[in-house]
Amino acid sequence: MHRTKPDPQEDLPDDFYIPVSLNTNNITMLSPFLVPQTHLGSPSVFMVLSVFMFFLLITGIPINVLTIICTFKYKKLRSHLNYILVNLAVANLIVVGFGSTTAFYSFSQMYFAWGPLACKIEGFAATLGGMVSLWSLAVVAFERFLVICKPLGNFTFRSTHAIIGCVATWVFGLISSAPPLFGWSRYIPEGLQCSCGPDWYTTNNKWNNESYVIFLFCFCFGFPLSVIIFSYGRLLMTLRAVAKQQEQSASTQKAEREVTKMVVVMVLGFLVCWLPYTVFSLWVVTHRGESFELALGSIPAVFSKSSTVYNPLIYVFMNKQFRSCMMKLIFCGKSPFGDEDDASSASQSTQVSSVSSSQVAPA
Template identity: 35%
Template sequence: MSINLTTNLSFGPLLIDSEEKPRSGLSRTGHTVVAVFLGIILILGFINNFIVLILFCKFKVLRNPVNMLLLNISISDMLVCLSGTTLSFASSIRGRWIGGYHGCRWYGFANSCFGIVSLISLAILSYERYRTLTLCPRRGADYQKALLAVAGSWLYSLIWTVPPLIGWSSYGTEGAGTSCSVHWTSKSVQSVSYIMCLFIFCLVIPILIMIYFYGRLLYTVKQVGKIRKTAARKREYHVLFMVVTAVICYLICWVPYGLIALVATFGPPGVVSPVANIVPSILAKSSTVCNPIIYILMNKQFYKCFLILFHCQPASSAPDASLCPSKVTVIQLGQRKNREVSCTIQELPEVNEKQLCLLGTERSVGPASEHPPEKMKETPLSK
């Protein structure tokens, strides 16, 4: 009898304490602050990506192969908001995880999968921007390659997010105990090997790809600026601003989360405090807000459609694929409706084929009074 009484007395306060102050060590005020930030991210991320989806549905001119990657990013970010941020927000209000064991496994898998899809899509987008900007287009729109890139991003993500469901590492609560992810603190060989592979193939490699192709893009644009001091200078500033913004936001959103995960994996138990753990997690979730602004709303083609959608600009000024190429996000070089700029390789001093393509682009998007370079010519498309 005394044993039962002792048991009841000991477990009663523990349950109450778990409601008011979870074992994570984060106070009730701390959970409230986290809930506020997650609520803001949830609302803004949902609205931004929902607007992007509306623009794609309403304006046919936006449905080109490169923009399929932007659509893929918006869909994955929208799914993060719906399947992940909502549960984290509700759990932060309660001060504890409310999804149960299976809900935690689903949360960890879904958010990891959707997040990696966005990261891989951003890396592919950096290559597509470089290729589109620096290579002379020889064919029309290639939707097959775009769809393969989208499907490849999802397949690649599944390859790295399914293993914890079948025994290679596992998913569990993280940080303040109100969200779930890979079990970073596990010291088993399986978990450590999985975390290292995840860090290399899903964070480091995408970062290196973005830095390489955006760096090559900036170098090429700068070389063109040396040849055409006036027309290329404005383009150089546009591309520079877009590239720097994209890379910095990518690093701010994802690198802290990856570093904290490594510290939690290889450091002693308890080395990462709840606050130090929750801040990178919030930054990673904030990418759902930043991505639509950086990669889409900064695109002049998308921005004009955005103004028309909200009646800030007359519908008669709707962008045409041939007249309003995107100068900031996706730069369609040498392509115009029923016409294309052909690149002829002539012996120009210190000018290669890629730079000639850029010069041809400036001709196509520059003022009407600007005369084309002597070495460039226009040929109509064969019908």
């Protein structure tokens, strides 16, 4: 659907957005809360997205629940960093419970059948969970930087610091997700109108959408991404320096390669999940009046919700010790892949600790 200036949203309801090009005087005929949105896409598109949301639902819940159960069941997993991984799992469950579940049913109905109030709840909860997830990834990266690179000397990252990091992610998440509930932007159906998120579309000064989008980009994407790139960049530099000093050590060289691979996967996973959503929202805000397909808004929204599956796979399953415990839990005490806890994995609290902090600490 195409939009042209001026934006007529002054005269439309506060609960949803209708593109100018639809040119209708009877807005109830197109309300995303009342009728199927087949004017935005074919029924087959809605069904495909519904199936994908169902996939995220049936995979995201077990993976994240198992992460939490394993951490509480196995004492060796109760390290300070794993508190943050549990925090990440809780945030993912919120996104799955409110976002993927709601979107699955709505796509199957081809409109947001839950109503305006549910739209605001879903938009807020999914945004909160997503923001907590983003900040949790940044905290994980910064913790690795502190523990392995030792920029503060003998500073020890303790459970108290991990708890403070977890609390901070929720504070930042609320700062990011609450404003639309109080008039700074708003939560409305997005894309194919079957899931809800912040209003990227309208130019109505009543909502100050542009400033909110810029705030989200800087505070909730740019800053966490900078922390992740800086932290993992310094980590790789430290590991490379150690590997250079120990060129004859096959284990050190192997550790450096493994950590490099993990870091690349982590950063790519972050970008795959969140870059499309960020680019789309910024493009809409900075290209007011230019035509675009409103239905395209569903693509970045789907990518962001898929982080509930990608993140556990990257941050948990690439951790040998965590993977071993999870497999034992699933298969009643024995891992089918032969993952056993060895001395090196016992010293790891996360997947980027293939080389212990004593090995990679600056000389």
